[in-house]
Amino acid sequence: MLCPQLASAAEEPCDAPSPDCAVVGQWEISASFGLGQRSNPVAGESDIPLVVVPQISYYGKRFFLVNLELGYTLFEGEKNTFNVIATPGYDRVFFHRGDLQNIFVPTSGGGAFSGRPDPMPGNGDDLDSENVRNFEVGRRRTTFLVGPEWTFGYGRITGQLNAVREVTGRHNGMEVRGALASPLLVGRFGSLVASGGITWKSAEVVRYYYGVDNLYVPDSSLSPFVKLRYSREISDRWGFNLFAHYEKLSSSISDSPIVSEDHVTTVFAGVVFRVH
């Protein structure tokens, strides 16, 4: 059921600091405290707990920093915005618990598998239990991808499309991410926003994270996701957040011998405290 004030809320002018509008030149620091977890589809790896989720952002006149993503706005209009962004490769979070993205939690990844550096048994269909082969799962390095991003508004719907290429010399792969978001409810009782989209990863990306030498050479992947988020402002400094995110992994990822699940689920509920 759509709320009558939905359209106006989605197109609210940016004339005062708010959750949608940033003051240029001012850092925003907040942290969500609560309970949640992200499932880890990599075989043998435990799920990733979410207890404290910090958020840092800075918006200059054109430059912006949002957690681990950097960007430069080329054009900003009423309906369309074009940025160039630099964003970390997300799949590493499933291999390295200490990855910063397990602290500044995004969900634009889609990968899943175990990044343990130790030899681990494969579980491919071509192997039987009496003839277990060991294979090395190499270390996945931190990568950054750079490319254009288009954000548009159409009525109450916000859309985003970006195409980024890895520039840190690890796999030279590409990712294309597309998503739509729309508020379902907006009012004094908070807002409920639904999102959905896809992440396409080139074969180079999928092989870097999910491939196994001489055993599994995956092709590109296309993974859809849906997300539901409820938030409510309690005061200028405090708010409440609840979200659930589900990503269905492409078969080229889930078929990997180092992947044991075909999806990634992230849930979290907690309060947000805005430090600044």
Added chain:
Amino acid sequence: MRRKARYLIVAALLPVMASAGAQPSANSAAITLNLTPRICTLSAEDENCDTVVTAKWRAPKDESLCLLIVGQPQVRQCWENHSEGVYTVRLLFNQDLLVELRDLELQEVLTSETIAVIKEALRLRRKRRQPWDILS
């Protein structure tokens, strides 16, 4: 001819209107009042100017007068038969501060000066929307 006369009347009234707005009396034109600071600049995060204001006045002959600040009724400093005076006070204000020297009956404004408050304009921009980010 008639239109020109109207202009002349308006022109003749202008000095009177100007003095009525500022209200300092004609016989106190020589009294000078200097304020520090002259301007208070509020940053985007500040709501008020919190500053020490110093008012110095000087007259060519002894005067009896009081210093008042519009909107700050707690401030009243009077001098009798002085040719100069200094008053310092810490104030909290968020609008232009009008400091006046009046006669002892507080009826006539002898002279006045203003500390201007300038608010730094907030520049805003829409945050980047990320439909896939869990917290946006």
